[in-house]
Amino acid sequence: MTAKFIVIEGLEGAGKSTAIAVCQAYLENKQVDFINVREPGGTAMAEELRNIVKQAHQETVTGETELLIMYAARSQLVANVINPALEKGTWVLGDRHDLSSQAYQGGGRGIEQTKLSFLADMVLNGLKPDLTIYLDIDPAVGLARAKGRGELDRIEQEALGFFERTRARYLEIAKTDSSIKTVDANQTMPEVHAAITTVLDNFFAGLN
Template identity: 85%
Template sequence: MTAKFIVIEGLEGAGKSTAIAVCQAYLQHKQVEFINVREPGGTPVAEALRHIVKQAHEEQITGETELLIMYAARSQLVANVIKPAIDKGTWVLGDRHDLSSQAYQGGGRGIEQSKLSFLADMVLKGLKPDLTIYLDIDPAVGLARAKGRGELDRIEQEALGFFERTRERYLALAEHDPSIQTVDANKAMPEVHAAITTVLDTFFESLK
């Protein structure tokens, strides 16, 4: 079977970490060889860029700077980790990918689609997840969960309206892309995990 690229997406507090754990257990049960990656991050350079974009600074980081940092980190990860893994037959399970930039910087920051498309084409060179599981949650609920985990990073400290715009973009993109499967993350955790398993069952069935 050709190696696949699966990504988990969602707002803060949507439960990405536990969703990834469900996916890991599922792939292990299927005896699939895979690696885990996260964005931004995943290589020494990308992790350094993650630190810059996540931490609060005295100097304001513009939306354009944030966007460029995200794609710079993604370029390192795609070229040095994701594509080499897929080329050698290893699946990749990702915590965020390009859809995050489309939603956060495109929707939340309001950056023009033409700029996003230019950077995506340059960095991804046609790479696209085979399956994206988008965990949809009410932004207010998600932020309350995130605050319960501890101190918020620079992006998590944005106003509620930012996350509402981000969610709207996520939903709009998911509606027009069959490779993006939406899971209601407002429900109880066992229900969310069952829904994720159903998505994975359907995906694997389609590979036969």
């Protein structure tokens, strides 16, 4: 079977970590050889870029600077980890990918699609997840959950409107891309996990 690229997406507090754990257990049960990656991050340089973009700074971080850092980190991860893994037959399970930039920097920051498309084309060179599970949550609920985990990073401290715009872009893109499956993350954890399992069941059924 050709290696596949599966990504978990969602706002802060949507439950990505537990969703990834569900996916890990599912793939292990299927005896699939896979690796985990996260964005931004996943390589030594990309992790340094993650720290830069996540931490607070005395100067204003422009939306364009944030976008460029995200794609710089993604470039390192794609070239040095994701593509080599897929080429040797290892599946990749990702915590965020390009859809995050489309939603956060495109929707939340309002950066023009032409700029996003240019960077995506340059960095990804046609790479696209085979399956994206988008965990959709009310931004107010998600932020309350995130605050309950502890101190918020620079992006998590944005106003509610930023996350409402981000969510709107997520949903807009998901409606036009059949590889993106939306799961209602406002449900109870068992219900969310059951929905994720159903998505994975359908995905694997389509591979046969």
